[in-house]
Amino acid sequence: xxxxxxxxxxxxxxxxxxxxxxxxxxxxxxxxxxxxxxxxxxxxxxxxxxxxxxxxxxxxxxxxxxxxxxxxxxxxxxxxxxxxxxxxxxxxxxxxxxxxxxxxxxxxxxxxxxxxxxxxxxxxxxxxxxxxxxxxxxxxxxxxxxxxxxxxxxxxxxxxxxxxxxxxxxxxxxxxxxxxxxxxxxxxxxxxxxxxxxxxxxxxxxxxxxxxxxxxxxxxxxxxxxxxxxxxxxxxxxxxxxxxxxxxxxxxxxxxxxxxxxxxxxxxxxxxxxxxxxxxxxxxxxxxxxxxxxxxx
Numbered sequence: 001x002x003x004x005x006x007x008x009x010x011x012x013x014x015x016x017x018x019x020x021x022x023x024x025x026x027x028x029x030x031x032x033x034x035x036x037x038x039x040x041x042x043x044x045x046x047x048x049x050x051x052x053x054x055x056x057x058x059x060x061x062x063x064x065x066x067x068x069x070x071x072x073x074x075x076x077x078x079x080x081x082x083x084x085x086x087x088x089x090x091x092x093x094x095x096x097x098x099x100x101x102x103x104x105x106x107x108x109x110x111x112x113x114x115x116x117x118x119x120x121x122x123x124x125x126x127x128x129x130x131x132x133x134x135x136x137x138x139x140x141x142x143x144x145x146x147x148x149x150x151x152x153x154x155x156x157x158x159x160x161x162x163x164x165x166x167x168x169x170x171x172x173x174x175x176x177x178x179x180x181x182x183x184x185x186x187x188x189x190x191x192x193x194x195x196x197x198x199x200x201x202x203x204x205x206x207x208x209x210x211x212x213x214x215x216x217x218x219x220x221x222x223x224x225x226x227x228x229x230x231x232x233x234x235x236x237x238x239x240x241x242x243x244x245x246x247x248x249x250x251x252x253x254x255x256x257x258x259x260x261x262x263x264x265x266x267x268x269x270x271x272x273x274x275x276x277x278x279x280x281x282x283x284x285x286x287x288x289x290x291x292x293x294x295x296x297x
Contacts (some may be wrong), residue, residue: 003109004114010035011054016104017216018114018141026112030056032102032118032137034064035157037145037292043227045145045294046172047265051256059098062168062258062265066137066149067094068131069241071273076194078277079162080160083144087128094166096126097135097217105136113142131159133280144293150176153280160279164242165290167233171266172226179203181220181222188274205266208247211272214240222268223297230297233268236289241270 004019010028011124015035015164018025022040027033037046048062057066069084074091085091097120106117120135141148147165171177182199189195190210199213202223212259216239222231236240244267251262270290272278278286 003114005107005109005114006050010262011037012056013054016116020114020141023141027116027139027297029101030104031066031098033060035060043232044170047168049256049261051258054255057099064270065098067164067166068097070095071271073160077162081162081277084159085128088131096129113140117142121215131155143292146291148287148289150285152290153282156282157171158281160277161290162273162277164269166269167267169222169231169268171264173222174205174263174266176226177222177224177266179222181217181218182213186214205245208250209243209245212240214275216241228297230295232293234291235289236272238270238272240271240273
């Protein structure tokens with residue numbers, strides 16, 4: 001089956017659907033957000049909320065939102081990242097580009113792959129962030145899904161930023177998955193006064209989880225015994241990741257999120273956060289990349 005790229009509409013959002021053999025990828029122009037990724041009729045690899053709303057100016061729950069030029073609460077970011085924001089208005093969570101329209105600057109395909117490149121043309125005019133940065137997201141679909149977020153400092157001053165590819169993964173049941181590759185790594189336990197701790201063994205889930213892992217290897221594995229599959233994340237330009245599951249109580253307070261959806265999703269967010277923040281001298285570029293593959297286990 002040849003590679004196929006089509007523009008579609010999902011309620012208010014223009015999107016692009018890419019099919020490569022049995023694989024299907026859907027990307028919204030708003031936020032350059034991957035909404036879904038699946039291979040054949042199997043359970044999707046990237047999770048999209050059953051209650052997701054596809055409205056202009058509103059982030060969609062699930063997929064892979066782009067968090068930039070900071071992650072989470074700006075006040076929890078390093079001072080150089082905070083200082084780059086110069087607005088008196090409260091800083092929105094997860095940065096400034098999730099709900100902006102990105103432009104499809106390039107679309108290529110061959111017999112084995114398809115590539116979409118989105119640029120955020122409004123980035124130099126963001127409120128409170130007066131920095132000349134060229135921002136692009138390249139999304140390539142072959143046997144895997146590859147995403148590369150590139151920031152190029154075109155200004156005359158140095159800047160600092162934090163960022164994440166906020167990936168939601170579809171799983172069988174949160175109690176049946178483990179994350180491999182974290183053993184011995186330091187992490188920040190945000191649910192206990194941001195204390196630093198050290199991971200012992202593979203990570204299993206027994207309650208709400210919101211951890212920032214640091215000094216990571218380039219490869220992590222999400223093993224799902226319920227689906228008999230193993231998702232592999234291979235990263236570059238990143239030494240940190242955020243792992244998040246809201247569990248029972250917080251799920252009831254989240255928008256576009258079913259009360260029981262916590263059982264079917266896990267976020268492993270490839271990131272540059274805290275001590276892994278990005279510093280860009282004038283003319284410098286940085287690329288944050290993740291490749292996502294799946295195999296039977």
